[in-house]
Amino acid sequence: MLRKLTRTDHLIQQFDTVLRTLVPHAAQPSRPSPAADVRDGEMDDLERQHAEGLMRINHTGEVCAQALYQGQGLTAKLADTREQMEQAAQEEIDHLAWCDARIEELNGRTSYLNPLFYTASFGLGAAAGAIGERVSLGFVAATEEQVGKHLDAHLDKLPIGDRRSRAVLEQMREDEAHHERWALEAGGSRFPFPVKFGMKLMSKVMTKSVYKL
Ligand SMILES: [Fe+2]
Ligand SMILES: [Fe+2]
Numbered sequence: 315m316l317r318k319l320t321r322t323d324h325l326i327q328q329f330d331t332v333l334r335t336l337v338p339h340a341a342q343p344s345r346p347s348p349a350a351d352v353r354d355g356e357m358d359d360l361e362r363q364h365a366e367g368l369m370r371i372n373h374t375g376e377v378c379a380q381a382l383y384q385g386q387g388l389t390a391k392l393a394d395t396r397e398q399m400e401q402a403a404q405e406e407i408d409h410l411a412w413c414d415a416r417i418e419e420l421n422g423r424t425s426y427l428n429p430l431f432y433t434a435s436f437g438l439g440a441a442a443g444a445i446g447e448r449v450s451l452g453f454v455a456a457t458e459e460q461v462g463k464h465l466d467a468h469l470d471k472l473p474i475g476d477r478r479s480r481a482v483l484e485q486m487r488e489d490e491a492h493h494e495r496w497a498l499e500a501g502g503s504r505f506p507f508p509v510k511f512g513m514k515l516m517s518k519v520m521t522k523s524v525y526k527l
Contacts, residue, residue, distance in 0.1 A: 355475030366422035385439025451502030458494035
């Protein structure tokens with residue numbers, strides 16, 4: 315017989331999720347990496363280093379996405395959208411794991427600042443979830459829109475030879491566009507320009523610091 319989960323069970327579950335997000339190589343993808351059958355072209359040391367910095371930023375972005383979904387999961391009622399929200403969160407875990415694996419291939423490491431960005435994003439997600447479903451979904455849509463633009467920029471900046479990172483980012487781009495569409499169709503509010511501008515500033519701080527740290 316299934317036991318009803320207690321408050322302590324939920325806390326342990328939550329803690330387990332935090333560790334799976336923050337500990338390198340702990341996230342388990344549900345789909346194989348889009349880079350699985352892709353061969354890299356030529357890259358020199360500088361190009362590899364640059365690719366590593368870019369993929370570190372993308373990995374931290376996915377840590378933030380996890381925190382955002384987890385924070386919302388804690389406070390939002392999500393009467394009709396929980397299933398889709400969980401499906402999107404699972405796809406974000408794939409992104410996290412693919413970026414992590416690619417960073418390792420490039421002999422790099424994930425960012426030291428991840429716990430900081432995780433905490434901030436978790437708080438924002440929980441706050442949006444507590445305000446209400448439309449804001450919560452609107453926040454998902456605005457974030458995904460921004461991530462999409464950011465991925466486009468990174469696809470331009472990646473070294474030509476870095477075909478494996480490119481394959482990962484292209485699939486992520488497709489998934490994020492799908493998350494954005496779903497969140498808007500499910501009734502998410504369109505955020506006004508000043509809120510989007512604030513989010514853009516925050517992401518600038520993240521990308522500048524994480525490229526090196
Ligand atoms: Fe993602
Ligand atoms: Fe997404």
